[in-house]
Amino acid sequence: MSQSLDIAVIGATGTVGETLVQLLDERDFPVGNLYLLASGESAGASVPFKGRNLRVRDVADFDFSQVRLAFFAAGEAVTRSFADRATAVGCSLIDLSGALDQGDAPSLVPEANPQLLAGLAAPYRLASPSASAVALACVLAPLKGLLKPQRLTVAASLAVSSRGREGVTELARQTAELLNARPLEPRFFDRQIAFNILAQAGTPDAEGHISLERRLVAEIKQLLGEPGMRISATCALAPVFFGDSLAVSLVAESAVDVAAVRERLAQAPSVEFVEEEGDYPTAVGDAVGQDSVYVGRVRGGLDDPCELNLWIASDNARKGAALNAVQSAELLIKHYLSKILT
Amino acid sequence: MSQSLDIAVIGATGTVGETLVQLLDERDFPVGNLYLLASGESAGASVPFKGRNLRVRDVADFDFSQVRLAFFAAGEAVTRSFADRATAVGCSLIDLSGALDQGDAPSLVPEANPQLLAGLAAPYRLASPSASAVALACVLAPLKGLLKPQRLTVAASLAVSSRGREGVTELARQTAELLNARPLEPRFFDRQIAFNILAQAGTPDAEGHISLERRLVAEIKQLLGEPGMRISATCALAPVFFGDSLAVSLVAESAVDVAAVRERLAQAPSVEFVEEEGDYPTAVGDAVGQDSVYVGRVRGGLDDPCELNLWIASDNARKGAALNAVQSAELLIKHYLSKILT
Numbered sequence: 001m002s003q004s005l006d007i008a009v010i011g012a013t014g015t016v017g018e019t020l021v022q023l024l025d026e027r028d029f030p031v032g033n034l035y036l037l038a039s040g041e042s043a044g045a046s047v048p049f050k051g052r053n054l055r056v057r058d059v060a061d062f063d064f065s066q067v068r069l070a071f072f073a074a075g076e077a078v079t080r081s082f083a084d085r086a087t088a089v090g091c092s093l094i095d096l097s098g099a100l101d102q103g104d105a106p107s108l109v110p111e112a113n114p115q116l117l118a119g120l121a122a123p124y125r126l127a128s129p130s131a132s133a134v135a136l137a138c139v140l141a142p143l144k145g146l147l148k149p150q151r152l153t154v155a156a157s158l159a160v161s162s163r164g165r166e167g168v169t170e171l172a173r174q175t176a177e178l179l180n181a182r183p184l185e186p187r188f189f190d191r192q193i194a195f196n197i198l199a200q201a202g203t204p205d206a207e208g209h210i211s212l213e214r215r216l217v218a219e220i221k222q223l224l225g226e227p228g229m230r231i232s233a234t235c236a237l238a239p240v241f242f243g244d245s246l247a248v249s250l251v252a253e254s255a256v257d258v259a260a261v262r263e264r265l266a267q268a269p270s271v272e273f274v275e276e277e278g279d280y281p282t283a284v285g286d287a288v289g290q291d292s293v294y295v296g297r298v299r300g301g302l303d304d305p306c307e308l309n310l311w312i313a314s315d316n317a318r319k320g321a322a323l324n325a326v327q328s329a330e331l332l333i334k335h336y337l338s339k340i341l342t
Numbered sequence: 343m344s345q346s347l348d349i350a351v352i353g354a355t356g357t358v359g360e361t362l363v364q365l366l367d368e369r370d371f372p373v374g375n376l377y378l379l380a381s382g383e384s385a386g387a388s389v390p391f392k393g394r395n396l397r398v399r400d401v402a403d404f405d406f407s408q409v410r411l412a413f414f415a416a417g418e419a420v421t422r423s424f425a426d427r428a429t430a431v432g433c434s435l436i437d438l439s440g441a442l443d444q445g446d447a448p449s450l451v452p453e454a455n456p457q458l459l460a461g462l463a464a465p466y467r468l469a470s471p472s473a474s475a476v477a478l479a480c481v482l483a484p485l486k487g488l489l490k491p492q493r494l495t496v497a498a499s500l501a502v503s504s505r506g507r508e509g510v511t512e513l514a515r516q517t518a519e520l521l522n523a524r525p526l527e528p529r530f531f532d533r534q535i536a537f538n539i540l541a542q543a544g545t546p547d548a549e550g551h552i553s554l555e556r557r558l559v560a561e562i563k564q565l566l567g568e569p570g571m572r573i574s575a576t577c578a579l580a581p582v583f584f585g586d587s588l589a590v591s592l593v594a595e596s597a598v599d600v601a602a603v604r605e606r607l608a609q610a611p612s613v614e615f616v617e618e619e620g621d622y623p624t625a626v627g628d629a630v631g632q633d634s635v636y637v638g639r640v641r642g643g644l645d646d647p648c649e650l651n652l653w654i655a656s657d658n659a660r661k662g663a664a665l666n667a668v669q670s671a672e673l674l675i676k677h678y679l680s681k682i683l684t
Binding site for chain 2: 151153155157171172175176179191192195196197198199200203204207208209213214217230231232233234236238239240241243245247249251275278280281282283284285296297298299300301302303304307309311313
């Protein structure tokens with residue numbers, strides 16, 4: 001592309017925002033002027049881009065008419081405060097925070113639902129879904145036509161980086177305290193996360209679900225175009241810095257051809273199929289730092305021919321968030337560059 | 343009980359065996375002479391019992407006619423080599439290794455299937471099932487009559503102690519290496535377990551299942567008396583020293599009354615129900631060191647009234663293995679003391 005876009009990244013100092021800026025550079029994204037933004041106290045920091053250090057400004061003072069595309073990679077509250085301000089002046093946006101509902105900003109995973117782009121009107125409002133939804137969509141979309149999923153059960157062990165830099169710092173601090181036999185005082189999490197698993201990655205509502213579980217279920221249905229699929233999701237926090245692990249069990253309408261599933265996954269874009277000689281994918285060692293979603297442990301049911309089980313490992317900050325947002329932007333530009341620029 | 347039994351514990355130096363010896367003491371189990379046994383290199387060590395240090399002898403040299411009950415808490419190979427030698431001379435046994443099949447040594451969890459004891463013949467051969475099966479049976483058995491489970495999906499995050507003392511040592515060593523920024527060389531596990539999750543707690547067979555998964559599925563069906571229930575099990579290894587965590591999703595024949603489930607669990611024996619004001623159970627902090635199985639995150643389905651979701655945390659070495667074996671022995675003695683003694 002010979003034309004370039006002036007772009008804003010909101011939340012540029014966070015784990016996802018920093019990765020996003022790095023990817024814009026790595027992938028030669030057609031960036032004209034890049035504005036790095038953050039809310040309140042993070043403003044003033046600097047972040048490297050193409051050999052220069054860019055100063056991070058306060059999003060509250062930003063004039064969105066200066067840019068044509070904005071990535072919202074800060075928290076939900078920041079998106080809620082500034083998303084409308086952006087599109088009101090013609091700036092398209094991709095939200096990574098989960099703040100906007102699907103009717104307002106539908107989720108896009110280019111490997112799963114690129115057809116979403118047909119028929120959108122500028123300025124565009126898209127969402128990059130939760131990291132687990134990105135990983136699941138990349139793995140399940142290629143199985144379309146081969147099986148019709150009726151029920152999906154997902155047990156997600158999320159990395160502490162899903163809670164941002166503070167989650168990472170807290171796991172490191174707690175682990176060091178314990179290894180040095182010092183008394184543990186949880187700070188960022190409500191209890192010991194080191195050498196432990198926390199059953200809920202958020203606060204449960206009256207029915208016991210956390211918002212991430214509701215979000216994941218809604219996103220998967222939209223991404224796969226399967227509104228009638230029944231989905232159970234459990235999102236726990238594991239003592240892992242980066243990389244989500246998902247235990248997935250699926251019940252299809254009819255018997256699953258496991259060999260054919262393996263073949264499809266081995267050829268699927270953005271999917272790394274790991275199963276040679278007892279090998280299996282892991283977050284650390286395989287997925288982290290990579291642009292693909294890793295899948296393995298593909299096996300049928302022990303007592304149900306309609307069952308399919310999988311294990312998925314994915315870099316939550318990179319493939320699950322920053323990269324999916326950048327790939328979504330690339331696809332958006334491919335379709336609508338002229339409309340974005342005007 | 344005024345009478346006492348001469349007893350052998352095989353695998354007395356392991357994580358489970360040591361806990362078992364400790365429980366025999368704590369619970370005032372009617373022990374006459376206690377013989378601590380181990381295979382090969384562990385023989386010669388000593389283990390404390392009732393204020394004395396007992397020397398651990400080599401199981402290969404042991405005369406099982408000296409005892410009336412033997413706990414097999416070593417590996418599968420040891421059980422296979424010596425179980426028949428024990429019962430041939432009239433010694434009853436409780437196997438914790440998973441080596442014996444159900445027809446030979448049926449699984450007992452006193453809270454779930456005490457009726458198993460009716461109609462057994464001496465010398466008795468019982469199995470204490472896998473730790474995850476014990477935990478699941480304690481939680482699901484009290485729900486009988488309230489719901490009829492048709493499908494069960496279990497994603498288990500097992501502690502490294504499920505692989506014995508070497509698993510514990512390896513997680514500690516790897517964590518220390520990483521925190522000190524030294525290069526990591528996995529030894530006991532095939533890759534990095536520190537700050538990572540390993541998708542399979544064992545070697546997969548040709549169909550991709552590990553033996554623990556097959557074992558867990560068979561045990562649950564037997565313990566709950568539900569041979570037709572469909573079960574999917576995934577057993578992964580987490581960077582946790584002690585305490586298993588299970589994400590459980592169940593589909594019942596008809597709509598689940600979630601409030602009634604909560605009520606049942608709050609009253610169930612050996613079950614600690616944790617759900618006040620957003621609270622939830624965790625392995626470390628709740629379950630480890632305790633005699634109960636902890637359950638929480640009890641919630642219905644988001645799109646299926648027949649769905650029930652739970653989170654279970656349990657001490658794999660204590661409640662999941664040693665304590666269940668001792669409680670099974672207590673129940674066996676209550677039923678059949680005179681037959682065991684003769």
